Amino acid sequence: xxxxxxxxxxxxxxxxxxxxxxxxxxxxxxxxxxxxxxxxxxxxxxxxxxxxxxxxxxxxxxxxxxxxxxxxxxxxxxxxxxxxxxxxxxxxxxxxxxxxxxxxxxxxxxxxxxxxxxxxxxxxxxxxxxxxxxxxxxxxxxxxxxxxxxxxxxxxxxxxxxxxxxxxxxxxxxxxxxxxxxxxxxxxxxxxxxxxxxxxxxxxxxxxxxxxxxxxxxxxxxxxxxxxxxxxxxxxxxxxxxxxxxxxxxxxxxxxxxxxxxxxxxxxxxxxxxxxxxxxxxxxxxxxxxxxxxxxxxxxxxxxxxxxxxxxxxxxxxxxxxxxxxxxxxxxxxxxxxxxxxxxxxx
Amino acid sequence: xxxxxxxxxxxxxxxxxxxxxxxxxxxxxxxxxxxxxxxxxxxxxxxxxxxxxxxxxxxxxxxxxxxxxxxxxxxxxxxxxxxxxxxxxxxxxxxxxxxxxxxxxxxxxxxxxxxxxxxxxxxxxxxxxxxxxxxxxxxxxxxxxxxxxxxxxxxxxxxxxxxxxxxxxxxxxxxxxxxxxxxxxxxxxxxxxxxxxxxxxxxxxxxxxxxxxxxxxxxxxxxxxxxxxxxxxxxxxxxxxxxxxxxxxxxxxxxxxxxxxxxxxxxxxxxxxxxxxxxxxxxxxxxxxxxxxxxxxxxxxxxxxxxxxxxxxxxxxxxxxxxxxxxxxxxxxxxxxxxxxxxxxxx
DNA sequence: GACGACTCTGAAAACGTTTTGATATATTTT
DNA sequence: AAAATATATCAAAACGTTTTCAGAGTCGTC
Numbered sequence: 024x025x026x027x028x029x030x031x032x033x034x035x036x037x038x039x040x041x042x043x044x045x046x047x048x049x050x051x052x053x054x055x056x057x058x059x060x061x062x063x064x065x066x067x068x069x070x071x072x073x074x075x076x077x078x079x080x081x082x083x084x085x086x087x088x089x090x091x092x093x094x095x096x097x098x099x100x101x102x103x104x105x106x107x108x109x110x111x112x113x114x115x116x117x118x119x120x121x122x123x124x125x126x127x128x129x130x131x132x133x134x135x136x137x138x139x140x141x142x143x144x145x146x147x148x149x150x151x152x153x154x155x156x157x158x159x160x161x162x163x164x165x166x167x168x169x170x171x172x173x174x175x176x177x178x179x180x181x182x183x184x185x186x187x188x189x190x191x192x193x194x195x196x197x198x199x200x201x202x203x204x205x206x207x208x209x210x211x212x213x214x215x216x217x218x219x220x221x222x223x224x225x226x227x228x229x230x231x232x233x234x235x236x237x238x239x240x241x242x243x244x245x246x247x248x249x250x251x252x253x254x255x256x257x258x259x260x261x262x263x264x265x266x267x268x269x270x271x272x273x274x275x276x277x278x279x280x281x282x283x284x285x286x287x288x289x290x291x292x293x294x295x296x297x298x299x300x301x302x303x304x305x306x307x308x309x310x311x312x313x314x315x316x317x318x319x320x321x322x323x324x325x326x327x328x329x330x331x332x333x334x335x336x337x338x339x340x341x342x343x344x345x346x347x348x349x350x351x352x353x354x355x356x357x358x359x360x361x362x363x364x365x366x367x368x369x370x
Numbered sequence: 371x372x373x374x375x376x377x378x379x380x381x382x383x384x385x386x387x388x389x390x391x392x393x394x395x396x397x398x399x400x401x402x403x404x405x406x407x408x409x410x411x412x413x414x415x416x417x418x419x420x421x422x423x424x425x426x427x428x429x430x431x432x433x434x435x436x437x438x439x440x441x442x443x444x445x446x447x448x449x450x451x452x453x454x455x456x457x458x459x460x461x462x463x464x465x466x467x468x469x470x471x472x473x474x475x476x477x478x479x480x481x482x483x484x485x486x487x488x489x490x491x492x493x494x495x496x497x498x499x500x501x502x503x504x505x506x507x508x509x510x511x512x513x514x515x516x517x518x519x520x521x522x523x524x525x526x527x528x529x530x531x532x533x534x535x536x537x538x539x540x541x542x543x544x545x546x547x548x549x550x551x552x553x554x555x556x557x558x559x560x561x562x563x564x565x566x567x568x569x570x571x572x573x574x575x576x577x578x579x580x581x582x583x584x585x586x587x588x589x590x591x592x593x594x595x596x597x598x599x600x601x602x603x604x605x606x607x608x609x610x611x612x613x614x615x616x617x618x619x620x621x622x623x624x625x626x627x628x629x630x631x632x633x634x635x636x637x638x639x640x641x642x643x644x645x646x647x648x649x650x651x652x653x654x655x656x657x658x659x660x661x662x663x664x665x666x667x668x669x670x671x672x673x674x675x676x677x678x679x680x681x682x683x684x685x686x687x688x689x690x691x692x693x694x695x696x697x698x699x700x701x702x703x704x705x706x707x708x709x710x711x712x713x714x715x716x717x
Numbered sequence: 718g719a720c721g722a723c724t725c726t727g728a729a730a731a732c733g734t735t736t737t738g739a740t741a742t743a744t745t746t747t
Numbered sequence: 748a749a750a751a752t753a754t755a756t757c758a759a760a761a762c763g764t765t766t767t768c769a770g771a772g773t774c775g776t777c
Binding site: 383385386387397398401402404405429430431432433434435436437438 | 732733734735736737
Binding site for chain 1: 432441461468638665
């Protein structure tokens with residue numbers, strides 16, 4: 024009855040002390056070989072490595088984090104990871120993080136601000152080294168939280184309120200929207216319907232709408248309020264809004280939606296009503312996500328460089344974490360229109 | 371020059387000791403109010419809570435995890451989260467976990483076994499309370515790792531090798547495949563092409579293929595090897611395989627693909643070649659993921675209850691973690707065919 | 718053969734919690 | 748009013764690492 028080793032349940036955890044004993048050295052020495060430190064005799068190093076192998080020892084990174092004050096964890100707030108845009112972005116974020124030996128904690132908030140706040144709290148308690156926010160809506164609580172938070176935070180494909188001081192990675196949404204509408208006009212379109220996003224709480228929604236307005240006004244085309252509706256970036260929204268357009272007195276010649284999902288909703292709605300895309304009505308989307316190629320006709324869409332956006336967000340965040348550098352305030356990446364089959368020229 | 375508080379960089383971390391001092395009590399007492407323990411005078415409790423608020427104190431869950439030996443972390447291995455099936459499943463897993471106060475660490479391995487092994491190691495080092503694996507390919511290393519791992523693990527929409535003893539949550543893939551092919555036969559189809567998945571390393575691929583074979587054999591239909599191809603569950607695979615079918619001497623009347631993505635690839639290929647679905651060729655998918663509704667004609671597909679699968683995986687895992695119960699070995703959920711517009715009857 | 722400069726090692730102090738005794742006071746039961 | 752119990756508190760140990768410090772050995776140089 025000698026051995027009362029620390030076994031809890033069935034799990035007998037082997038720790039650095041066990042390795043030290045087995046190898047006949049102190050735990051400091053084991054720690055040194057674990058971290059590839061200098062000043063360990065080759066012979067001793069080998070012995071320790073053997074002991075580690077024999078005992079199947081895996082260091083406890085919780086303990087390590089505690090003393091090092093570094094968890095190598097990045098918390099990510101996403102609005103809805105089941106969506107193609109966010110799941111792609113998330114996958115690029117994960118890739119970049121993993122290459123830098125960081126791991127990812129996901130908070131999928133489904134537009135629920137309470138859940139967002141809850142996750143921000145959890146991230147803080149878990150001592151994550153950094154946070155990436157892919158969501159823009161905010162309330163007082165979240166704003167205050169972010170203001171007092173010292174954990175490095177970057178906004179990815181979203182912009183913080185001016186009262187919150189975090190770098191962000193984006194495209195120039197207003198310019199992108201402006202450019203595509205200008206292009207539509209250049210193709211001879213005048214009846215240009217717009218399916219936007221939330222303009223009050225989401226800068227992305229606001230800016231894309233502004234770009235649309237600016238392009239029309241600049242070209243002397245009057246804005247028909249019947250042809251402007253706002254949804255929540257989902258396919259269903261696009262479908263329903265398109266339905267209302269189809270019931271109007273005049274039909275637009277093209278519909279510009281500020282997300283691919285909404286554009287596809289609109290496209291399907293048109294097709295389901297027996298009309299042809301792009302012969303009867305053209306459709307243009309935004310994001311250039313993978314859905315553009317799964318639909319027929321393939322969707323013309325404004326390309327966001329989401330791989331770059333994801334990777335850049337991580338790079339900046341890590342620089343803030345490791346470099347203590349003030350870093351950039353704002354990164355604006357370039358966009359372009361990718362032409363496929365859902366847009367035709369009227370000329 | 372009195373105050374040499376522990377500030378590192380700019381961050382001055384406030385800990386339980388600071389709260390204790392401010393409230394004029396010991397840290398044990400603070401800990402008790404933190405955990406809602408008994409034996410704290412109401413008056414003291416309020417004072418402590420006030421101190422917590424004043425100092426904006428957030429407990430360090432790393433330290434807590436260390437002593438409690440509980441991280442409330444679940445590690446998830448996913449093959450590819452940018453895919454609609456996995457991103458949906460992941461989102462249901464996240465939801466269930468979050469409701470039970472667990473947080474999720476994602477490892478997106480993109481079919482890279484080295485990355486999978488790396489993540490399994492990381493999960494172990496991070497002392498996650500449990501692991502969910504949504505991937506089936508394995509090599510010796512992973513197999514050995516899982517065999518010696520004491521962390522509760524469940525396979526979600528995947529089955530472990532018999533040499534690895536973990537519960538799994540699935541549908542009956544063979545029966546599901548059998549049922550749908552039988553249904554096709556009942557609709558008068560005889561020329562039934564099959565786009566399968568990996569049959570050697572993936573039980574899901576094997577079983578769905580077996581179901582196809584069994585249904586044909588049982589109905590006295592001979593298997594035409596020209597009409598059987600295997601892909602990797604991606605849209606592109608479905609497209610390319612369909613292309614080879616279209617170049618054959620005879621055309622099948624229906625194509626059954628074992629993932630929605632491959633089915634959509636096939637469907638698009640058919641449409642791109644100027645044929646009509648389902649008039650010329652019918653298409654049936656597998657998973658009933660959201661893509662079934664984004665495509666025209668809408669895709670008929672074998673429904674997997676992925677919400678249930680995700681939730682059940684988490685439930686079982688948590689039961690293993692908290693209950694120490696042996697728990698179930700295997701959960702088989704029910705499937706059904708969801709009829710949409712891509713399949714027609716020949717009768 | 719003394720001095721410094723490396724190399725190697727281990728004891729002990731941290732990191733921020735929870736938990737376990739121990740002790741003291743209040744309340745109830747006998 | 749003594750005994751038993753319940754309430755309230757704190758000091759100290761524990762969790763598994765890294766890191767600091769001090770000491771011991773080895774080497775080359777003057």
